[in-house]
Amino acid sequence: MLQKFLINIDRFSMAVGHAFAWCILILTLGTSYEVFMRYVLNNPTSWAFDMSYILYGGLFIMSGAYALSRNAHVRGDVLFRLLRPRVQATIELVLYFIFFYPGVTALIIAGYGYAHDSFGYREVSVNSPAGVPIWQLKALIPLAGTMLFIQGIAQVIRCILCIQTGRWPRQLHDVEELESVIQHEHEKQAAGEGAQ
């Protein structure tokens, strides 16, 4: 039951992350189109520059919770990885309350005010006369913070479960880096050979 709840949070972060991940394809094609228009047709677009950072900004900010759910945020874990899971979970649980929630909560509240002001006058980009709106990009800041907050709840519960059982609970998996896929297969193979 609880396990299912946690996986559903993972699934939610992943769905949002995956949805925004496709920005990269639009960004690739849109920017290529701009280069084509500029050099081949000598007719640069007025919106390409604003489009590029809007897609990039949306892409990374909304993938923050997804990255957290897949443990992709960089950590200095030289010592951490040597510890027993129960010790890891205890440290992490404490640090979530000291070093995760204050920052993320501030991001939600401050980001909300920031986006609210921007929405108040329907802020547009000053980079081109096209008047590309950018208030929606600012509105992503509190949203991204909220996503992190929710994913953080799942991580905190996982820490508590791990302290109780001594094992890290399951997380949702999707794609892996090529090297970890290969390394993993290799380990399995080696284990299989050892068993024979």
Place this chain on the structure above:
Amino acid sequence: MSNPELALVMLSAFIFIILLGFPIAFTLMAMGVMFGYYAYFVPGQEFFDSRVFYLLSQNTFSIMNNDVLTAVPLFLFMGYMIERSNILDRLFYSLQVALRAIPGAMAVAALITCALFATATGIVGAVVTLMGLLAFPAMLKAGYDQKLAAGVICAGGTLGILIPPSIMLIVYGATSAVSVVKLYAAAIVPGFLLAGLYVVYVIVRATINPKLAPKLPKEETDVPWVRVIMLLAQAFVPLAVLILSVLGAILFGLATPSEAAAIGALGAMVLAIVYRAFSWVRLKEAVFLTARTSAMVCWLFVGSWTFSSVFSYLGGEGLIKNFVLSMNLNTTTFLLLSQAIIFLLGWPLEWSEIIIIFVPIFLPLLPHFGVDPMFFGVLVALNLQTSFLTPPMAMSAYYLKGIAPKFVLLWTIFKGCFPFLGMVFVTMFLVYVFPQLVYWLPNVFYGN
């Protein structure tokens, strides 16, 4: 406690927390907010009216609309696509038969394959792992020395973060406000110099002691030259053309780094289609991995900018500056000290953390010692090659160990990396003694 003292507490607390292994981006953000609240405290003010909250949103947004960092996901996407385009084995085989006359042909081919593939993808782990499966067993089977074979793959794969177009230099550009275009121009000669030294080293070792790198039996490499050229045209040429056109477009000012990266990503997709490696599943993998890795790099920036603006507001920057200036260093000793610190940081940390968090501490000191931030950036980029090769966090060595046959010991791999570490230091020394290695190309392209 005075404000600068508080800044020192902030920095030392941060270094301690890093070692506890909590995600660094959030640690930086929270510490920035907490110390910032104290620093900007105005009695009688409403809690959420504190300047630190505006600072946090403003910094976050300035990362989101940063046109330099826009190139990061695009280059990542290009890399993940090339990684999935089935080009690597063709590339290695074509170079191996093309270079068969050279002593240590297989190791040289492995080095060039690693360097080219790593330059195109910019993802060290994948290169080392893939080559560890492909070239490493082949070299061992041919009777190559384990240490030499291991060093070649680890050091060759790591070149990808140095030789332009590399993501590391974009990140340095965003941190230091040096133009990425100039950084690319500056890093080309030192990058090729290092790669060239690696190749020369392998050839010299193989010539002095042919037992380290025995020649393959003739029947295995006996391929007619027409066929060799065909093979090269199929694998080597397309990838080289892709890299050169991306780099050329940037250097000749035809496109910004982000635009060139987009074209590169499009080219990578075309390449995958041509090699019949393009599929819906692989595209999805590349897209999702791009999102995750971009989030990792860019959230680190969000945290770091918040942290460092509070840190310098508290006077931490000034304190460090005064401390370093009081040490009576000259330019040489300052460079030695700063590079030694970066080298040591590379033991436990990865390049992204070092460039985004620690390099900014040195940047304000550069004008005092008359060091050009572009020149410094090239030295840092060279230096960070070592962070993949030095224990305890020698990522390249671990990737190779993970897939190598059991009888290859981790210690053997480390020992194999040492000579290559030496060559990184030699290159840094050469760059220091002959700064023209850095300045020549930027001067050719952009004048003084």
